[in-house]
Amino acid sequence: MAATDSLSLVFAALADPTRRAILSKLSRGPATVGEVAEPFAVSAPAISQHLKVLERAGLVSRTARAQWRTLSLEAEPFDEASAWVEKHRREWNLRLDALDAHLQTMKDRSDTPDSKEAGS
Structure with missing residues (x-):
């Protein structure tokens, strides 16, 4: 059964060490998807899936400027x-x-x- 309430989504997102590392990176400031993905030895689709989980939990937001997609940490x-x-x-x-x-x-x-x- 998939969690749908916001608190469950946050805790589920935080349960994964890769996602926690992504959040740690973003705690130092906004970054592009490429900058976020760089230190991980996983595929681009895997990073994309992690980012989707973080976005669904509201922990990360994306902004598009020209051809750049910037990720930012959300505190709420x-x-x-x-x-x-x-x-x-x-x-x-x-x-x-x-x-x-x-x-x-x-x-x-x-x-x-x-x-x-x-x-x-």
Whole structure:
């Protein structure tokens, strides 16, 4: 089943190391398709497919100037993904803190003299 919501498209695009490397290259500034493809030992159609995935996720945009096609990084999808991760990080940390407190309470109870005597 193909993902269609924007957050799923972003995370799916980020799942591939080649696409992450392309995004890293574009984080230094706009580049042509040829400049983006240069460091990769893959075919032009493979790079084209990676770029389509990145464009569909909204992470990359293309502009045409004369015969040049320039690719640029788009920040908005990263902001959405970052916000999702941060929201869930806070929830997970609260749950882990609660678990830690519960475990500490259990440990404290097992360390009390009453609990040691009851177990003897």
